[in-house]
Amino acid sequence: MKTRTLLKFSLITTLIGIYLVIVLANNLEPNITKISDINENMIDEWVRIKGDVTNQRNINGLTIFTVYDGTAGIRAVIYKDVGNFEGAEVIILGKIFEYKDEIEIEINKIEVVR
Amino acid sequence: MIEYILIAIFLGLVAGTLTGLIPGIHINLLALLLFSSSAFFLQFTDPSILVVFIISMAVTHTFLDFLPSIFLGAPDEDTALSVLPGHRLLLKGKGYGAVKLTVVGSFFGLLIALALAPFFIVTLPYFYPFLIKIIVFLLIAIVIFLIFKEEKSKRIPALFLFLLAGILGYATLNFPLIKQPLFPLFTGLFGASLLAISIVKNVKLPEQKIKPIKIKRKNILQALGLGIFSSSLVSFLPGVGSSQAAVISSGLKKIDEKTFLILLGAINTIVMILSFIVLYSVSRPRTGIAVFIGRFLGIFSEQQLWLFLAVALLAGSLAVFITFIFARIFSKNIAKIDYKKLCLAILVFLTILVPILSGWLALLVFITATALGISTSMLGIRKMYLMGCLILPVIIWYLI
Numbered sequence: 001m002k003t004r005t006l007l008k009f010s011l012i013t014t015l016i017g018i019y020l021v022i023v024l025a026n027n028l029e030p031n032i033t034k035i036s037d038i039n040e041n042m043i044d045e046w047v048r049i050k051g052d053v054t055n056q057r058n059i060n061g062l063t064i065f066t067v068y069d070g071t072a073g074i075r076a077v078i079y080k081d082v083g084n085f086e087g088a089e090v091i092i093l094g095k096i097f098e099y100k101d102e103i104e105i106e107i108n109k110i111e112v113v114r
Numbered sequence: 115m116i117e118y119i120l121i122a123i124f125l126g127l128v129a130g131t132l133t134g135l136i137p138g139i140h141i142n143l144l145a146l147l148l149f150s151s152s153a154f155f156l157q158f159t160d161p162s163i164l165v166v167f168i169i170s171m172a173v174t175h176t177f178l179d180f181l182p183s184i185f186l187g188a189p190d191e192d193t194a195l196s197v198l199p200g201h202r203l204l205l206k207g208k209g210y211g212a213v214k215l216t217v218v219g220s221f222f223g224l225l226i227a228l229a230l231a232p233f234f235i236v237t238l239p240y241f242y243p244f245l246i247k248i249i250v251f252l253l254i255a256i257v258i259f260l261i262f263k264e265e266k267s268k269r270i271p272a273l274f275l276f277l278l279a280g281i282l283g284y285a286t287l288n289f290p291l292i293k294q295p296l297f298p299l300f301t302g303l304f305g306a307s308l309l310a311i312s313i314v315k316n317v318k319l320p321e322q323k324i325k326p327i328k329i330k331r332k333n334i335l336q337a338l339g340l341g342i343f344s345s346s347l348v349s350f351l352p353g354v355g356s357s358q359a360a361v362i363s364s365g366l367k368k369i370d371e372k373t374f375l376i377l378l379g380a381i382n383t384i385v386m387i388l389s390f391i392v393l394y395s396v397s398r399p400r401t402g403i404a405v406f407i408g409r410f411l412g413i414f415s416e417q418q419l420w421l422f423l424a425v426a427l428l429a430g431s432l433a434v435f436i437t438f439i440f441a442r443i444f445s446k447n448i449a450k451i452d453y454k455k456l457c458l459a460i461l462v463f464l465t466i467l468v469p470i471l472s473g474w475l476a477l478l479v480f481i482t483a484t485a486l487g488i489s490t491s492m493l494g495i496r497k498m499y500l501m502g503c504l505i506l507p508v509i510i511w512y513l514i
Binding site: 003006007009010011013014015017018020021022024025028029030040041043045046048093098108 | 149150278281282285286288289290291293314405409475478479481482485486488489492493
């Protein structure tokens with residue numbers, strides 16, 4: 001194969017590939033996980049949870065609250081001031097991490113169900 | 115106690131040799147597997163013996179890691195930049211010498227990191243707040259500097275490829291359905307792309323000479339100096355590691371490819387050792403291995419730290435010989451094998467491994483990354499710019 005043909009082919013593949021990765025990354029989400037199923041082997045993994053928000057606090061641009069889904073609760077954290085979700089039922093997409101021996105979720109996306 | 119420690123070191127050497135030799139396997143992946151099987155191991159022994167095993171394995175891995183990268187063109191994210199200089203030397207029949215250079219770097223890097231350990235324990239915590247403020251600007255400045263040092267005709271393509279790699283990296287790291295996102299990314303960008311080119315161009319390997327490559331003492335010292343400096347910049351911070359240290363070093367000083375291999379060996383081992391020290395002095399884990407040590411032991415004493423560093427020294431010294439033995443075996447046999455078929459076999463192996471480790475969707479990332487790697491080679495641009503896949507996300511992460 002000639003260098004030019006290979007270059008054209010690889011560049012086109014790259015551009016189409018990047019476009020697809022961006023579109024899929026923004027639209028495909030994991031199924032909802034029960035909070036009681038989350039454990040320390042899932043650190044750094046993405047999960048989606050659904051539950052009710054309680055104990056919301058906003059400290060220095062950091063928002064923390066607890067989400068309960070009937071099976072268990074988990075603390076959720078986002079590094080900015082978001083609106084008030086207290087009492088709302090939400091779906092959260094985020095990454096699991098460990099802070100001071102506790103499993104928490106870092107919020108990437110949050111939507112209010114009701 | 116001592117016999118348990120020695121057995122743990124021995125088992126760590128065996129495990130680290132195996133994982134180092136398997137193409138594309140990063141040490142973090144291993145730590146993850148280990149953690150899920152830790153309950154099983156803890157039936158037989160206590161946590162600190164298990165940690166001795168992990169450290170011995172991790173240090174051995176950082177030595178052996180360069181073999182698949184240089185001989186087979188199948189790196190992981192820590193050895194990615196060694197593929198091209200390593201491959202060039204392999205094509206000249208100097209694969210053994212290339213591995214030896216990385217071993218020189220790894221071993222002396224280990225010694226320096228251990229010698230400076232007391233200094234780091236005392237001083238690094240003070241630098242932390244300062245480093246976290248400057249690292250992102252340092253990375254931006256170095257990338258701009260590297261691009262401006264290129265010939266005029268190469269500046270735009272280099273920037274373009276850096277950004278493409280960055281966008282691909284950012285999207286992949288934020289792709290919820292892909293596990294171990296760095297695996298398809300790095301194997302594609304740096305490994306599979308080289309293998310594919312070797313297959314298309316029908317590359318033939320010459321007979322390999324088993325002799326060291328001559329290098330001036332000045333160059334070794336230069337590599338070690340740069341290695342320890344850049345590793346200590348990244349070791350304290352989240353999200354940056356060996357690959358950023360390598361990019362920072364090459365921005366600071368122009369070095370030839372042999373010195374570069376020593377530098378990469380040094381960085382790979384120093385970052386690992388410093389991560390133990392950082393874990394001890396500020397309780398922040400900065401490598402996958404440190405995360406697991408932290409979880410097994412919680413807070414550990416200075417005495418334990420010194421035990422772990424001694425284990426690293428012993429394991430590292432033995433790993434030197436193990437690496438030489440395998441480099442010899444690879445050198446003697448690689449010219450006998452049909453290289454095209456070997457490349458094809460590794461490419462197939464990696465393509466099977468990607469969906470197993472990272473999920474089916476990761477194949478899309480793998481193919482895209484491979485195509486981007488091939489484009490970079492075809493345009494004659496240095497693969498260093500593909501490190502944009504980690505640098506751009508770090509810049510975005512620190513700035514937003």
